[in-house]
Amino acid sequence: MSAPAQAAAAPASAPAAPPAQPTGSGGAPPASAPGGEPKPPASGEPGPPAPPDAQGAPTIDTTSLEAQDKAASTPEASNGRQRGERLRKASDMLIGGDLVGGDKLIMMLGGREPAPLQRLGTQLSDPVRYAWVEPQDWDRVRAACHGKRLVILRANPHQGKVAAAIRLLQSPSDRHIYSLDRNVDLHALPAWLETDASGDNALPKGAGFLLCEPVGWDGVEGWMLQQLAAALERLDAQLILTLGADVPLADADAQEYVVPLGAAKPHSEILARHLAWRLDDVGLAERILADPDIAELAEDQFAGAVSLKVAADLAVMISLELNGTVVDVDRVRRRMAERATEDFDIWFGGLPDVPTRCLAVALAVLNGLAYETVAHAAEMLSDRLDGPPDPGPNNALVPPWRPPFGRTRRERLRLLRAKIRPAMARGAYGTGPVEALEYAADDYPRLVLRHVWREFPLHRELMGWLRDLASDPNEEVRIWSGTALGMLSLDAFDFVYTQVLRPMALDQDNARNREVVAYALRVPAADSRLRPLVDAAVAALYGNRASPFGQATAARVHGVSLGPLGAVEALTALDRLAAIDHAQIALGIADSLADLIVQDEQQNAPLVLDRLLSWLNDRRRTLAGQFVFLQLARSLITEFTLPGPDGAAETRMTWPTLLMLADQRIELRRSLIGMWRHVLASGSFTRLVEVALDAWAALAEADADVRTSLSNMLVATAAQSDRSRALVKRLVAGWRAVDNLQPKPMTAYAVETAMDARSGDQ
Template identity: 30%
Template sequence: MTTPEAGDRPEQPNAAPAEEADAPARKINDAGGELRANAATPRRAAETNENLRAARAVFRQDGVSVSDDARIEGTVIGGNQNIYQQYVSDGTRSVVTLEVSRRLVEFARDGYAVGDAYSKLVSAARSRRLVIIQAPRGRGKFAAAMRLCAEAGILQFVAYRPTVLIEEIARTVKADTAHLIEGMTPAVAQALTAASLTDVESRLAARSRVVITVSDEITFLDPGVHQFVVTLGPPPAHREVLRARLTYLVGASRCAQALDRPDVMKLFVEEITGESSCDQVAAFAWHLYECWGEGGPDVEAVRARTRHSKEHEVEGWFLSLPTTSLKALAISLALLDGLPYQTVAATAESLAKLLELPSATTTTRPDKFAESRTARINAIRAELTWEDVPSRLGAVPAQVIRFLNSAYPPIVLRLVSDEYDDVRDNLLEWLRNLAGHPDDAVRIRAAAGVGVLADRSFERILRTVIQPWARSRSERRRELAAYALQDPGNRPHLQRQVLALVDEWAAPSASWQLQAAAARVYGAALGGDFPDRALDQLNRLAVTGSAEVGLAISYSLAELVDADHGKAGRVLDLVVRWMGNGVGPRTPTGELAFLTLATDLVHPREGPLLLALSATDHRIQNALASAWFHTLNGRLFAQDARAIAGIWAGIAEGEVSVRLTMVRLFAIAAAGSTRTAKIVGVTARSWLTRSGATYAPRTATAVLSALGQLPGGDRPELSFNL
């Protein structure tokens, strides 16, 4: 989590950043303070990736505008019957379960397009009562999960929040029931273990199932989890999807008649391309159903309805909102959809103040009881739900607000920016001001919102918002410049310009602020989309004496590894290469980057991510041992390295498997080097005293035992007391 710094004003979230002149950069050996601060609050990379994923989901471009729609991963049907919320409590933390309506289940059973992918899913899941379905978004994972359970003869269906823990599922399973978890959050999914899943499966009766759906981006830390995982392949062809949806809506006979008509299929080909999502196919089916007459669908009416795009629908609703306050709330929700209501309402108030100029003739005070919260939420077509939201103290319950139609957020933002000239500057000022907000989720949404607007006005947004953020002395604002480029950097018509811009920022002649901003672009913003380019550019930027540039590189590498654990080996190899023999131009950056990875990538239960990966990957084990060798012997951060080793030791103290892996690792790091063995020994002895920063006597004893068996300069024999 980012710490406040000079140039930041978190206590004034609505203060606009001014243009900032170049300032001398801190030397890279002054970055130890950030290492120590981040060690106290790890998982910054995980929080950033989670916030960016949420922003991407909110601003995705393929949402479907269907009134009162019920969504199942790319599946849209009409009607209001969806999910009914219940609470289950057995004296521990309350678990929210959601009763899935029969209509949704019937749709999954009768309106789901069955293809080879589903047949393979059924075959793979036949011997399991607990299944994890993994696939990219839009493949129909949740609908497949419901159909799978319905075909098993199950009649009762309940769903859980994506943040539910596997232990909470274990204590709430019921007989003759399908237990569904749609889109389990990455942090929870990655923490799953084969043992915990086996325990849940053992509690299930013959006609009970637990089905979890996860993104294809998830990498499970425990390899044993894969015995429960089934990959859902590509969906059927668009025509088959259309046939299934329309059959469910109008029946097989009328569907066949409609699809045999040349004019219907001509319109289908015009509207649905190879890149269209299942959502768009479902919307087309819905339009056919709504325009159905005595002779079947009225094609011209369907064409006219299609032309009335989502933008027109949203514009009519937005204009109907009677007050500036309601419009500000709608705009704020468009940016912050899915965040706590109080956060959305507070930012809406700050926007309303920018939009409502004070009148010198106004003497009457507004009636503060004129509108209830319920009336305001209904007016902006939103809903409140109780959910657990992350905080520094752990997950806390909060009322979260969302639009009823998930297609609204990007449309509302673009509508206000494109159509209302007198408001456009106020909107950009508001987004700039949110750069100083104390909540990382709000700041990242502000950057993502800027990126959405940049799609249609790139030069203006770049000049007025993104470039000032990139030139800022504030680390927080430089990060936002990077995040704002994520959306335009993935647009074919802007990708070349964005990459050229970042190359300019990364040039040796550029200021340290721009170089630091460029380094952050190649983390969570665009690094995952362009991994080769990202590592190449970070390698060039690593020749730096600037603490800010070095830290920016370090945080970006942490985000890359957190998002894709498969990149850990490549990233570690690169960092070790930077450290070289301890005197190269990239050595300080290499040491700083490794220690950032070691402090930030720490899971609350599994411990250090790199340590966990090294237990099963010899490439990572060797690179990790080499990194510890270099940092413990380094000139700049050796003291910080010993302190971070103590953090790892404290985690290993209570976990035998973690301790075994750590002891093996440090024994390898010390092999062949008397100096390193002495450093590790002195460090381990400090863990034996309660007066030190770390008290880990079992870990210390095991490390010292391993070192004591080191013969001369040979690789150790790892037989030590745990």
């Protein structure tokens, strides 16, 4: 059986990190060589014992790897696969897609620089999807476009050509639609599409392309269109190109692709449909439009030859100025007079108060998370920007300084152009239903963050708030806030890194801060312009042996941020860090190796396990190798669903990922058994071995297939020596002990039966 394969990351070369020689965990930092570079120690042996404290008592060792098995608490092992899923979701919800590989490029006319091919945003697609008003002869237009790979949609001005083109491309409803730059070279486009289709990061089959009023149309001839249509046919794609009815065709061969668009319905009908959609209340929209003042306003706005977009814009303005059932007509009129300004600026400027704007910013950072999570973050930001007033004469506040029952959630959603979506979210105790809050337009998270960063002097407050979120117990909040910091670094890398990320990277007390730095740096690392800056920042952390916590951060960056761009380079960097005897560095290595496996399980798992096995046989790295292996065993879990026979219910399976890989691939099975034999024989991490195997046994107790695979693995492991066999039998006996509050009797009996059978065969 196999779990779904992880999507392969786009390969990219990553410069090798500077070598970091091992250092002791207890002694003073090594002396520096001329020029400020640290001198490498003579060997990888631990440093001298820690000196006694002021009272003469020896300092307790908490950082070495050997000390971890004696620590009061077991090192945390976060779910690596869940972390990978959340990282991808954060990229999708905040940035709008996968970071690896960046935007796709298309060729430009005249040999100019490339421009991005952009996914059509929901700000354009949703109004068409949910508030579409069919023009005259729409059935004729749809029939004429059906089956055509290339359509030239022609119409007179102000007839809604773009909206009609989007509506045609929305069939089928799940099609990916991309907007082409007006400067695209239509002669070169077929070759680019063919090249893209043969690459590793190809556009999805059946994609739709929108091209509005191309700049170079005068030079486009019919044979070019024929080549383009043939390329689209091979890709099962469709392109709709919009042209004005007065724009001439280069030759008669282009005529076969032309479909004339019928006349649009009246502006008033479009206004009514859009307002009903915006308010999610047809009756309320009808009552508002029946108001004489609103009717007069609409008549004024629609006078003369005006675009259909004016009707859609008026619906937006009315919805924003609605208070209960009353519309401030004067404010709507002023807004429409100013609508030459970008729609986004008008929207954000019209948010009524600090709490609402803080909710807009919090939603930009935590887009797609639970409503309560976003609301709590908004309150934190509002407290920073608009906290309690100065106390009165008695030095006491008189609550509330904000009305607790101000605007309802429904009113806030309307103001924010946001929506609630039922979702399932994984928490500390399992997966349960939540109400996820997200912007209706998928580009709003980027726009809001950039607008607030650029237009308001709130840099200190905004970064302080994001740093607070970085310590949130909820991993999703930490990943989303790290991604937001990374987005801000695209505009001000040096400022964001020196003011926030570097201090977090060197934090000795909060490992979560170091994780968030890695989440943040993956954003600029995927940008070719900023990659050298990321490399330089990480190299400084990596090579600074005086700060093992900074080196632990560097380890996480090599897994999360640089690993998707070059797994081999990341493994090389982690290999050097594995020679340092420090628990936080080892934890960073373990989590990064988990990230590499999750990023591309088929390609990276053998590389990671081979490297890990080599560490176990390396005197300088054996402790780190054992510790990292046990962390990986606990942190990597694979969940998948198998269809039931003959329409029966699906079966949900949960496996330890390393055990599942060993069950599927014989070469990995040998590696896994060898690593378990090594950690058992070593005796360095007796308690951590028990914890890791106990976690696997818990999964085996719930699944017969996992139980069989675990039994076979433990039998093979125990066959190494009498000592290994005795250790395994002792561990297994504990799973069915009468004082075990979480027993695994079926797993215990399965392993013991398999071991007895093996003994009988011998």
